[in-house]
Amino acid sequence: MCGHMGIRVHSHDEQGVTMRAPLEGNRNHQDTAFAGSLNALCTIAGWASVFLLIRSHGFPGDIVIRRSSIKYLKPVACPQIFACCKLVGEREQSFFVEMLKDKGQAKIDVRVEIAVGQETAVSFSGSYVVFARS
Numbered sequence: 001m002c003g004h005m006g007i008r009v010h011s012h013d014e015q016g017v018t019m020r021a022p023l024e025g026n027r028n029h030q031d032t033a034f035a036g037s038l039n040a041l042c043t044i045a046g047w048a049s050v051f052l053l054i055r056s057h058g059f060p061g062d063i064v065i066r067r068s069s070i071k072y073l074k075p076v077a078c079p080q081i082f083a084c085c086k087l088v089g090e091r092e093q094s095f096f097v098e099m100l101k102d103k104g105q106a107k108i109d110v111r112v113e114i115a116v117g118q119e120t121a122v123s124f125s126g127s128y129v130v131f132a133r134s
Contacts, residue, residue: 005037007044012052016086019045023079033076038083042112042124043068045083049110050128053087057097061130066107074121076114083124085112096130104132 001007010020019041026037047063054061087093088108099106107129114122 001040002044005040007041009048010082012048014087016084017045017049017052018082018084019048020080020082023077023081026081030075031077033081035072038072038076038081038114038122039068039070039124041081041083042070042085042114042122043126045085045112046110046124046126046128049085049087050108050130053093053096053108054100054130057100059097059100059130060133061100062133063128063130066127066129068124068126070125071123072121073123074116074119076116076121078116081114083112083114083122085110100130100132106130 005021006025007019007021010018021041023033026034028034050063096106096108109127112124113120
């Protein structure tokens with residue numbers, strides 16, 4: 001799916017993950033980004049953030065999305081679409097890691113945004129579950 005949509009990692013650091021996709025190939029009949037493409041891009045940005053979090057703590061695991069919600073606030077017509085997922089705070093990370101160690105699974109909630117200029121165009125909340133692997 002990522003290949004067909006042209007999704008790529010734009011950047012990642014201790015602050016979070018930004019994924020990008022071209023408008024071309026993800027365009028609807030109104031020449032704006034297709035809502036399904038925006039949802040997929042946000043879901044993948046959230047997944048990537050959780051992946052990097054468990055990797056940074058040395059946990060192999062399977063990540064699944066448990067629940068999500070999305071708000072489309074403005075049309076997106078930028079040639080490149082950027083979905084930014086900020087890492088959760090230290091407290092949430094610590095609790096998540098502790099649960100993963102103790103229970104073998106843990107849930108974490110993340111937020112992803114797509115901006116057009118200085119305004120939020122898409123707001124996504126996702127709840128991901130990680131099942132630890134030995």
